[in-house]
Amino acid sequence: MASARPMMQPLRHCSRGLLAQAQPTHAARARFLSSNPSLSALRVNQAGELAATLIYTAQTPPVVAREPHLRPLMQHMYDQEAGHLATFNDLIAKHRVRPTALYPLWSVLATGLGWTTAVMGREAAMACTEAVETEIGGHYNAQIRQLLEMVTEWEAEGYDVGDEFRDLITTLRRIRDEELEHLDHAVEHDAQKAQPHWLLTGVIRAGCRGAIWVSERV
Amino acid sequence: MHPPTVSCSAGAAATRRLLLRPLRPAILPSSRLTPAPPSRSLSSTTCRPITSSPSPFNNKNNNRPTSLHRPQQKQQQQQQQPLRTYHSHTHPAPPGPFTPAEAHLLSAAYLHVPAHGFTPEALALGARDIGLLDISPAVLPDGGAFALIRWHLYFQRTCLAGKVHDIFAGEGEGGAPRTVGERVEALAWARLRGNEGVVGRWQEALAIMAQPSYVPASLKELAQLADEILYLAGDVSVDPSWYTKRASLSTIYAAAELFQTTDTSPGFRETRAFLRRRLDEAARAGGAVRAVGEWVGFNASAAVNVLRSKGVRI
Numbered sequence: 001m002a003s004a005r006p007m008m009q010p011l012r013h014c015s016r017g018l019l020a021q022a023q024p025t026h027a028a029r030a031r032f033l034s035s036n037p038s039l040s041a042l043r044v045n046q047a048g049e050l051a052a053t054l055i056y057t058a059q060t061p062p063v064v065a066r067e068p069h070l071r072p073l074m075q076h077m078y079d080q081e082a083g084h085l086a087t088f089n090d091l092i093a094k095h096r097v098r099p100t101a102l103y104p105l106w107s108v109l110a111t112g113l114g115w116t117t118a119v120m121g122r123e124a125a126m127a128c129t130e131a132v133e134t135e136i137g138g139h140y141n142a143q144i145r146q147l148l149e150m151v152t153e154w155e156a157e158g159y160d161v162g163d164e165f166r167d168l169i170t171t172l173r174r175i176r177d178e179e180l181e182h183l184d185h186a187v188e189h190d191a192q193k194a195q196p197h198w199l200l201t202g203v204i205r206a207g208c209r210g211a212i213w214v215s216e217r218v
Numbered sequence: 219m220h221p222p223t224v225s226c227s228a229g230a231a232a233t234r235r236l237l238l239r240p241l242r243p244a245i246l247p248s249s250r251l252t253p254a255p256p257s258r259s260l261s262s263t264t265c266r267p268i269t270s271s272p273s274p275f276n277n278k279n280n281n282r283p284t285s286l287h288r289p290q291q292k293q294q295q296q297q298q299q300p301l302r303t304y305h306s307h308t309h310p311a312p313p314g315p316f317t318p319a320e321a322h323l324l325s326a327a328y329l330h331v332p333a334h335g336f337t338p339e340a341l342a343l344g345a346r347d348i349g350l351l352d353i354s355p356a357v358l359p360d361g362g363a364f365a366l367i368r369w370h371l372y373f374q375r376t377c378l379a380g381k382v383h384d385i386f387a388g389e390g391e392g393g394a395p396r397t398v399g400e401r402v403e404a405l406a407w408a409r410l411r412g413n414e415g416v417v418g419r420w421q422e423a424l425a426i427m428a429q430p431s432y433v434p435a436s437l438k439e440l441a442q443l444a445d446e447i448l449y450l451a452g453d454v455s456v457d458p459s460w461y462t463k464r465a466s467l468s469t470i471y472a473a474a475e476l477f478q479t480t481d482t483s484p485g486f487r488e489t490r491a492f493l494r495r496r497l498d499e500a501a502r503a504g505g506a507v508r509a510v511g512e513w514v515g516f517n518a519s520a521a522v523n524v525l526r527s528k529g530v531r532i
Contacts, residue, residue, distance in 0.1 A: 046456065062531065093454035096445070103458045119532065 039097050040216050041143050046088035047100045047215045048136055051110035052081040055132065058114030059125050067122055073185060077129075080178050087171060101218045106211065113204070124200060126191035131204035133183035139212060140176035144169060314372055315435075316365075320358060322348065324369040327355070327362075335419040336366045336426065364432050367423045371439040374412035375446055381408055382450050401451035403497050406471055407490055409443065410478055414486070421479045444468040462504070470496040 056078040064071045092099060100106065117128035147169050151161050194200055316324065327344025334340040341355035341362045358365040385404045388394030395404040413420055427436040444467040455463060473496060478489040525532060 061526065065526070065531070089454075089456045092456050096449055099456045099458075099460050101461065115532075 039095060042088060042092050042095060042097045043100055044139070044212050044215045045143075046085070046092050047103070047106055047211070048139070049081060049085040049088050050103070051106050051211070052132065052136070053078065053085050054107055054110040055114035055128065056081055058111045059118040059128075062115070062118035063122055063125050070122070070189070073189070077182050077185065080182070084175050084178070087175070091168075100215045102214065106215075109207075109211075113207075117200075121194075123190050123194035126186040126189045127194035127197055127200045128204055129186035130183055130191040131201040132208055133179050133186065134201075135205050135208035135212075137176060137180045137183060140172055140179065144172050144176065147172070314376070315368065316372070320365065321369075323350065323354060323357070324366055325373075327366055328369055328373070331366065331370070331416050331419060336363050336370075336416075336423050338362060341366060360431075364426055364435070367426060368435065368439065370416060370423070371436075371443070374409060375439070375443050377412060378405060378409060378446055378450060398451050398453050399497065399501055402447055402453070402467065403494060405447045405450055406467070406474070406493060406497075409447065409471070410474060410486065410489060410493065413475065413478060417478060420475070424476070424479070440468050440472060444471065447471075459504075466500045466504075470500060 060074045117124045326348045327341040330340035330343045342352045345354040355362040395401040444464045474493045481489045
């Protein structure tokens with residue numbers, strides 16, 4: 001993993017410079033400093049994708065044991081989530097963002113959530129996916145909207161936005177679309193028939209929002 | 219010789235304003251400012267120029283410390299080493315803890331540290347060198363001793379990025395470091411070498427840093443140093459080991475620095491050996507923890523799979 005980084009890349013100031021892509025001016029620096037929350041957004045994304053991979057890992061054996069025809073779907077969703085996690089792992093290493101301090105806690109909670117809902121049955125497992133992906137989709141949408149606003153503002157002021165920044169937005173869009181695809185799969189596979197659906201999704205969505213709030217901070 | 223001082227402590231802010239008003243035109247000229255040539259004792263601790271700008275004032279986005287080299291030398295070195303691409307003006311560093319005025323004063327005073335220690339005398343001499351009044355160190359909080367120490371920490375830390383090419387090319391002793399662990403050791407050693415010029419004064423500095431009001435800033439500098447070393451070494455861990463690696467490296471570095479202050483061996487050979495032993499111990503401890511974790515994880519998943527094979531629905 002370590003040797004994968006080419007040594008002669010601009011090593012140092014690609015760091016933390018994600019939002020300082022525009023021409024260096026006092027204004028740009030001020031903006032860079034004030035938009036550090038966007039770097040913490042990468043931390044939240046990584047924590048979220050970590051949780052998603054663990055949820056699917058924990059759900060797959062009990063769900064597949066009962067309904068073997070769901071194996072390809074679970075595998076497909078897991079593979080996509082693992083790809084997202086790898087993407088964000090690279091991004092936070094590249095931009096020197098601290099990973100969340102509650103990493104072990106999120107791991108335990110996500111595995112517990114995935115396993116519990118899977119043991120409750122296919123419908124509950126799918127309701128869990130539905131709730132999680134709804135929150136995550138909204139979270140990514142808010143992030144993309146924020147980044148697009150920054151791009152518009154920079155372009156209006158005549159700064160060069162830079163490929164790195166545009167690539168980030170493209171990546172986030174692709175990931176958001178894949179998450180929403182999981183949401184569709186979950187609804188197709190009777191997520192809404194889980195009993196009691198409102199309680200299950202309500203609790204899980206509140207949990208997701210709380211985890212996002214905490215991960216932005218620690 | 220001594221300018222009139224303001225005795226009222228409540229007027230410190232006003233003093234700063236008063237001082238800065240006449241200082242600004244004097245220290246922010248449009249012409250190039252060349253820092254004083256390095257004193258002999260500090261020249262071994264100076265680092266290569268890492269930006270193309272001759273002073274922090276001409277580079278609004280980057281108040282990295284001024285290099286102690288002259289601009290002509292910088293240009294020569296950059297022509298010799300066109301591959302040094304670690305620094306880019308499109309990716310400014312986060313600003314350091316110093317204003318340009320403070321940085322200018324501290325970089326001048328830093329040259330007097332080997333002779334006078336991290337003291338107000340060094341600051342006054344530095345101020346005189348760059349044509350300021352002896353009282354100008356009053357712009358620094360708390361008399362400036364800690365600011366001078368912090369300047370040393372900040373300056374040496376930011377120097378590492380400029381030295382990294384030479385270190386990884388194997389120009390230091392011991393050949394080119396290959397693994398992340400070897401690179402961490404090489405970088406930590408390079409940072410300890412940065413203390414050589416001030417090592418006789420470093421115990422005093424450690425005592426000042428240990429004062430309660432300075433502990434948070436000192437620990438922050440230590441954490442930033444550990445982060446910098448691991449980043450430059452190419453460590454890309456993004457799990458809880460991010461924290462454990464930084465914590466253990468900080469501890470080891472602080473211990474090695476303390477060892478260095480009493481080390482009289484030529485070239486700080488003993489310090490290097492100490493550093494290597496501590497890092498090896500940390501690596502062994504980390505390996506043991508990992509092995510136990512793997513064993514527990516393997517057995518847990520094996521137990522779950524046995525239950526599943528018996529038909530238990532979990």
